[in-house]
Amino acid sequence: MPSFTVISALLYRYILLYARNRIRLFELFFWPIVQLLVWGFVTSYLQSKGGGSFPRFITFLIGGIILWDSLFRSQQGVAISFLEDVWTRNLINIFAAPVRMSEYLGASFCVGILRVGLTAIVLALIALLAYGFNLFEFKFSLIGFYANLMLFGWVLGIVSICLILRFGHSAESLAWAIPFMIQPFAAVFYDVSTLPGWMQHIAWAMPPAYVFEGMRKCLADDSAPWEYVIKAATLNVCYLAIAGWFFARTLTNVREKGLLTKVSTS
Amino acid sequence: MSILSIKHIAKSFGTFRAVDDISIEVAAGETVGLLGVNGAGKTTLMNMILGLITPTSGSINVFGKDIAKHRLEILRRTNFCTTYAALPGNVPVFSNLLIFAKLYQIDQPKKKVYELLELLEITSLKDKLTGTLSAGESTRVNLAKALLNDPELLLLDEPTASLDPDIADKVRKLIIHLQKTRKPAVLYTSHNMRDIEEVCDRVLFIHQGKIHAAGTTAEIKERFSEENLDDVFIKIARSDKQPI
Numbered sequence: 001m002p003s004f005t006v007i008s009a010l011l012y013r014y015i016l017l018y019a020r021n022r023i024r025l026f027e028l029f030f031w032p033i034v035q036l037l038v039w040g041f042v043t044s045y046l047q048s049k050g051g052g053s054f055p056r057f058i059t060f061l062i063g064g065i066i067l068w069d070s071l072f073r074s075q076q077g078v079a080i081s082f083l084e085d086v087w088t089r090n091l092i093n094i095f096a097a098p099v100r101m102s103e104y105l106g107a108s109f110c111v112g113i114l115r116v117g118l119t120a121i122v123l124a125l126i127a128l129l130a131y132g133f134n135l136f137e138f139k140f141s142l143i144g145f146y147a148n149l150m151l152f153g154w155v156l157g158i159v160s161i162c163l164i165l166r167f168g169h170s171a172e173s174l175a176w177a178i179p180f181m182i183q184p185f186a187a188v189f190y191d192v193s194t195l196p197g198w199m200q201h202i203a204w205a206m207p208p209a210y211v212f213e214g215m216r217k218c219l220a221d222d223s224a225p226w227e228y229v230i231k232a233a234t235l236n237v238c239y240l241a242i243a244g245w246f247f248a249r250t251l252t253n254v255r256e257k258g259l260l261t262k263v264s265t266s
Numbered sequence: 267m268s269i270l271s272i273k274h275i276a277k278s279f280g281t282f283r284a285v286d287d288i289s290i291e292v293a294a295g296e297t298v299g300l301l302g303v304n305g306a307g308k309t310t311l312m313n314m315i316l317g318l319i320t321p322t323s324g325s326i327n328v329f330g331k332d333i334a335k336h337r338l339e340i341l342r343r344t345n346f347c348t349t350y351a352a353l354p355g356n357v358p359v360f361s362n363l364l365i366f367a368k369l370y371q372i373d374q375p376k377k378k379v380y381e382l383l384e385l386l387e388i389t390s391l392k393d394k395l396t397g398t399l400s401a402g403e404s405t406r407v408n409l410a411k412a413l414l415n416d417p418e419l420l421l422l423d424e425p426t427a428s429l430d431p432d433i434a435d436k437v438r439k440l441i442i443h444l445q446k447t448r449k450p451a452v453l454y455t456s457h458n459m460r461d462i463e464e465v466c467d468r469v470l471f472i473h474q475g476k477i478h479a480a481g482t483t484a485e486i487k488e489r490f491s492e493e494n495l496d497d498v499f500i501k502i503a504r505s506d507k508q509p510i
Binding site (some may be wrong): 100264265 | 277279310313317318319320338353354355356357359371395495
């Protein structure tokens with residue numbers, strides 16, 4: 001049974017690491033705000049030049065940017081928390097302490113939730129003030145969208161950790177790249193039907209495509225896209241189970257190969 | 267009673283045999299020194315005891331339990347201090363120790379941290395960022411972390427490496443004090459022969475993954491007809507003979 005004391009101690013450590021590093025805090029807000037401003041204004045410009053021929057397009061785009069950021073922040077919460085331990089040479093201290101891996105991942109999931117929560121508040125405010133976009137237009141579906149994207153972010157975070165453990169420091173950049181590898185299939189800014197056939201099959205095998213299709217449906221006709229939310233959740237349960245198995249398998253493997261201590265000390 | 271029992275442990279990384287059929291018993295209150303050149307297999311052995319590396323063959327029992335099956339239970343009663351790990355640098359000393367006290371699920375963690383800060387004479391450092399400490403201060407903070415759970419098995423991997431003689435002497439005296447007052451089983455690696463002579467009850471010389479010599483420091487010096495351990499170390503390091 002995971003211990004609340006252990007999870008809260010790990011979480012407190014991550015919060016301290018962020019709170020005491022202004023650059024990290026700055027980075028937490030800088031990129032999503034820049035992305036929102038640039039793409040928001042580009043869309044506003046196109047909309048004004050198109051004589052209103054892009055109805056609701058700006059809302060699709062801004063909704064996409066804000067929701068995509070939740071997946072990215074959630075993945076980063078898990079992957080960067082792990083990398084913080086690698087960079088500070090603290091990984092051995094953690095892995096040789098009586099910490100269950102479920103507690104370790106649980107704490108990094110909480111970091112993901114905090115990161116998503118903080119950036120979502122800022123982005124929602126900017127979107128409302130700059131473009132009149134109200135995130136709460138999604139009503140209760142918003143919870144389903146966020147929950148699903150965060151869950152899939154955790155899955156990608158776990159995969160990132162596994163790759164770094166397996167391939168060492170050379171794989172660190174994957175912590176930032178992995179979400180963008182799946183972005184073309186996630187249909188964040190366009191309908192899944194825009195994709196070529198073979199890409200559509202991959203897209204429908206991943207939860208984000210259902211979330212973003214659901215988001216567009218919700219914005220287009222104001223209906224609650226529960227069917228999409230449920231399909232995404234079902235897929236997420238499967239992906240989380242596979243990621244958990246993959247993580248356990250990777251740990252066994254890196255312990256056999258001595259890679260855990262190598263990545264911690266090199 | 268044997269706290270640590272290692273039987274015929276071996277570890278290979280591909281074709282390289284890092285640890286080759288080593289057996290060690292360490293009793294409660296006993297301090298065993300592991301000596302050997304860099305790459306001899308000392309740290310690999312320590313990492314296997316901590317469950318960070320899985321042995322290729324053999325068994326490791328701590329408190330009578332197999333590390334492969336009872337890892338968490340064993341780690342709650344074990345701790346370590348190594349030069350290969352550090353506490354996060356941009357976190358204050360007190361917070362770092364408090365976090366680890368909670369990870370080890372210590373009762374009254376704040377009280378324990380204050381007690382250790384006092385014992386190690388580092389109370390004045392409690393609000394300093396860990397990354398701003400000198401090597402000697404860092405070692406004492408790492409030792410404080412290693413003592414948080416009053417370990418029955420304590421693994422010390424080169425605790426005096428890169429310390430000046432004065433601080434190294436203080437650290438040695440501290441370890442000797444701990445041996446007398448808390449009586450943990452200690453496995454101690456060092457390249458400093460003075461450390462070994464002062465701190466260890468028994469010594470194991472590891473070379474190319476095997477135990478080449480074992481005994482008290484006096485027995486080993488006599489066996490190799492040398493007056494000091496440094497010369498024994500050099501003799502073994504330059505020898506490709508079979509275990510003695």
